[in-house]
Amino acid sequence: MSDHTVLVINAGSSTVKYQLISPEDGAAIASGIVERIGEETGIVKHKYAGQEHTENLPIEDHGVGLRKVLDLFDAHGPNLATANVVAVGHRVVQGGSVFPAPTVITDEVVEQIRGLIPLAPLHNPGHVRGIEVARELLPDVPHVAVFDTSFFQTLPASAYTYALPKDVAQEFSIRRYGFHGTSHQYVSRLAAHTIGKDVADTNQIVLHLGSGASVSAIKQGKAVETSMGLTPLEGLVMGTRTGDIDPAIVFHLYREAGMSIDEIDTMLNKQSGLKGLAGQNDFRELLRLIGEGSADAQLAFDVFLHRIVKYVGSYMAVLGGLPDTITFTAGVGENTAIVREKTVNALSGFGIAIDPELNSVRSDEPRIVSTPDSTVKILVVPTNEELEISRQTMSLISE
Structure with a gap:
């Protein structure tokens, strides 16, 4: 087991994807997904040490789903208490202009992410619920929000501005935000390394x-x-x-x-x-x-x-x-x-x-x-x- 691990959670509208990762060597130690949250029958898959465990059961909400994830870690490994989990990282699709970088989650940050729901009505509600439940279930480690939009906060105004009436754009936060930012950032860094620059x-x-x-x-x-x-x-x-x-x-x-x-x-x-x-x-x-x-x-x-x-x-x-x-x-x-x-x-x-x-x-x-x-x-x-x-x-x- 690595010296330090991070539990990465990506909570969507009806799913929760997760990975336990060693940031130092890049190893995905365990991973899984909770699907069909709120439907009659949900699916939970947990992978660890070459084994996949699947269960079909009703998953009423994100709270039930994340509690089930923690149960699977306890039942099938690795034990999170001994896995040296130092933080939980949450994927958040829309950070608006509020979050230009990853941010340690506080009650205020949760409310700011909730306030951005009109800009991402399909994604941010699930993120908020996943963050709330994860902070409740794992209260002893810091939780960090990493935003798909942050990497594109460096765009010049000429690139992110739409030619709309200025007051309308400002009132309703209309601009180019960009998405897949964590992917573009990761890939561009690795591409440069690959060509030796x-x-x-x-x-x-x-x-x-x-x-x-x-x-x-x-x-x-x-x-x-x-x-x-x-x-x-x-x-x-x-x-x-x-x-x-x-x-x-x-x-x-x-x-x-x-x-x-x-x-x-x-x-x-x-x-x-x-x-x-x-x-x-x-x-x-x-x-x-x-x-x-x-x-x-x-x-x-x-x-x-x-x-x-x-x-x-x-x-x-x-x-x-x-x-x-x-x-x-x-x-x-x-x-x-x-x-x-x-x-x-x-x-x-x-x-x-x-x-x-x-x-x-x-x-x-x-x-x-x-x-x-x-x-x-x-x-x-x-x-x-x-x-x-x-x-x-x-x-x-x-x-």
Whole structure:
């Protein structure tokens, strides 16, 4: 067992994900998930020492779920009393402009996170409940909130400001916040290390491509632009989200289709993207359909790719030239060679080139997949948001 461990908790609206991590060596000692909170039957999975334990039982709320997690640690290990848990790190999606960095949680901080619920109505309520219960159940260690939005607090005003009436934007806290910040921060640091440079000496573009997808431009270690905005809906085409659209489409559907605001909201967030175009939001299924000759699936892939290339090109302009690295991460970015190949081939006019043999290798390690003469190094860096949360938590409590 490591000298020190951090329990990382990610409480969603109906789930609680957790990992017990050693920040020093990056080892995930134990992990698990509580699913279907509030439904008739919930599921709890706990993994430790190569064994997975699963239980099906009603989980009324987050309190019941987290108590069950602690029971599983007691029953199946490791014992938290002897695991040297020095802190609990909580993932919080929306920190608004209030939290530019990880923060030790106090009663006041909980209320501030609660106050940000209008900006993240799907995520922050679960975070608040998870924090409240975890502080009650584990009162003897500090609890730290790590925010998805903090990394993007370095964006210049020209990048985060929407061209709305100033008083409206201020009253309702409307600006670009960005999301997946812990992933972009972790990956950019590791990408710099992989090419033998300090992150402060690099300019980077990071493509976080999963069911949710975002891209960032990072100049000398600091984020200067990102694709997600007030919410995670803006930017790239995603599994079920539209990404960028003309905002007047909302008014058009309201007036002409008779759709309610809630119906349009649901459609844009949960029924669009790859799912809306091809009927599938799983990228493996999308590629299978393309292989079978589906024109809809091919178009979905082409739209997805076009948006990525468009953003990469614009972010090179924001950075003032070619970056040192373009890095692919998250589920699709790490595992789908054809996406990396097609993206880089579309950038060949800039002298950027991918090595097909290196690109085809599957690995859990950070790696360079560009050719030796490529003007930009192309990397694949597996993300690890939980490890980043544990390290930011440890760094804060060690100050």
